[in-house]
Amino acid sequence: MERFSRLYALGAVLITILAGCEPVPAPKLAQTPDTAYQSSRPGAAQNGRPTLAPMLEAVLPAVVNISTTSAGNMRDSPMLKEPPSPGGFDESGIPRHGMSQQSLGSGVIVNGENGLILTSHHVIANGERVIVTLQDGRNFEAKVVGADPETDVAVVKIEAKNLKALRFGDSRSLRVGDFVVAIGSPFGLSQTVTSGIVSALGRSGLGIKRYEDYIQTDASINPGSSGGALVDLNGDLIGINTAIVGPAGGNVGIGFAIPSHLAQSVMQQLVENGEVHRGHLGVNLRDLPPELAKVLGLEPGKGVLIIQVQPNSPAAKAGLHPGDVVVSIDNAPVDSAGSLSNTVRLLRAGSEIKLDILREGKRRTVTARIDQAG
Template sequence: MKKSSKLSKLSLVISAALFSSTLALTSAPVLANWPVQVDGQVMPSLAPMLEHITPAVVSISVIGTHKVPQQNVPDAFKFFFGNKRQSQPQPQPFRGLGSGVIIDSEKGYIVTNYHVIENADEIMVTLKDGRQLEAIKIGSDAKSDIALLQIKSDNLIEIKLADSDELRVGDFAIAIGSPFGLGQTVTSGIVSALGRSNLNIEHYEDFIQTDAAINSGNSGGALVNLRGELIGINTAIIGPGGGNVGIGFAIPSNMMHNLIKQIIEFGEVHRGILGVSGRSVNSEIAKAMELNISQGGFIEQVMPDSAADEAGIKAGDVIVGMNGKSIKSFLELRAKIGSIGANTTVNLTIIRDGDKKVFTVKLKQDQSADISPASIHRMLAGAQLENSTKKQAIIIEQVAQGSPAQMAGLKAGDIITGVNRKRIKDIAQLRDYLKDKTGVLALNIVRDNHAQYIMIR
């Protein structure tokens, strides 16, 4: 299962030291016979609503293999065995548990988290009525931690989607899933916060925070409102030992829906890109730029020939809204843009020189999103690459333990600035430069503000 450096996924246990195409959705029944009367007294209950929607939340079990490194060969034996036996990754079987939500009963579509089914060779779905069905993976998106499965069966129940943009802090929320493999469990709470980001859980973060009790195994389960509508997909927690401390995070239903539409149409996410770099507005930026606002996405740079450039957006602009909904931070803007498909047109509300203007932007496709490091060069396999528009370079976000990238000497946080002294600005340019190259290559790396070379063959 995938694990963040700061937060664990709900299907895992973390230590206390860690910080911590439109879908054809039919109407789901709403609260019935609520409140009820017992001995003449009104007794509010969630039971009538839950009886209708809990069959749409499933338990997921997976069997698979992932690669783990062998122990290093002691130096004394390298003379006999050579370095080829050092840290060679070996297949290791694993089993995992999670949850999922049926969003289309006719087609058997189930949404879950990517980390629940990552590296899975076999995916089994258990319905609330006890039926066990094998599922196939339609597609997934690791950067937003979303996956779409499909099962074939009759008499399935689906959950209607709510408009997660309409949520308010204080709204009631109910979490449904299968914690610790105990079977389906329901807990309740409220929406504690909205637009949570900068948690280093995913690349694209715009989480709903809730205090509804969720635990390990709830990953991929449902967060619903009092009408029994899906408002989010439970994804991560902060808590010692994987237990609940009242801080859980869910992917908003609107973000999930945008991604799933693309997976259904293309089998993968065709991520849109605006072509800007920036930061969230704070008091210092507001004072320096003489802004009369305290929230929004401040644009520091606009990439030439990007969607933003063609729409007329400029450095110094502050994006405060998208399609009529407010934008509170640059990270929220990044997450919302990143979940919308390429070639989609959006209306951005911008503050420029104190005046509010609306710009219509047609998003371009993020070409680098479809390029796997292993397809660029075999020694980059296991590295997670990300374009840095601010630095005009490539940042290595993560390096998998025992991967070729780790054996080559690459580390998380390294910045690739060139190859063989040729300046490289992004992942696509790196791929194009290396496609015909053979032999030894020298990667220009900046590590801890010091330039160095790493040789790969």
């Protein structure tokens, strides 16, 4: 008991001493991932709960439902290549039989003043009538401005007032791991929102379309999402949803979107000309082997090797030779033969491009004037 009394007295003395001292500041702790997310992501709620709701409230009115009627078969889209399910319907909900079939898809208003809507070509292909339904329930019959099957991009136009449009983001600045949100009408369920990340960039060789340079995402995309928006957390349009890998007709975490810079370039030509005029440089290309990239001092996956130059082509006139390594086009790094080819094919005839190349270990710049592809 005496020992306890002494300890108690010592504790009382310590408390008295500490009470008269200045408080010691607590150490500053690094933000936890959750705290960092709440403070830096758009639309953090006042109660601190992370939310995308404010961004989506601004974005959703610009994403529309598109339906078409046609006497033909509408089941040729890359979003609808799955086995039929029981009950007389595909996984898309489209009747297998009947003269008039309906294709359900999505679209994105990108110019509210002129009523321009960006969508996928396969959503409106062969449609006799294209009907656009807005978030507020209004319906409009749309006019097809132009379509490009080779990139799966189409533009339709409606005559309507008070339209909300999305602004284009820079898809070329995306990185694997960036957060994205997909919006569309999967299985006819309009205004459906899913989220995920950028899983990969520059996907090609999938056999979906001739020109492929897709954003891959695990944000859930399903039949009917085609033509819908892929946006970043600022609500900027960075892709148009176009295809999935789904053996059973549903999402398995692998979806593809056309990058916004490609869709915007095609759209501009469709609006101006009603069609896309392909550019022609006149070279055969291959990705640079890693061993050669190392010898040239380039990072793996950077640079493209020219293996053939066609006679009298823009490339030949510019002085390009087999064995030259193209490292950039108009100051933008070249990552693959496919991306370089896509860039050239979407250029207008007569436009000039600046190519930075490596020849015999020395860097030089050449200028080529693009011809129209035959």
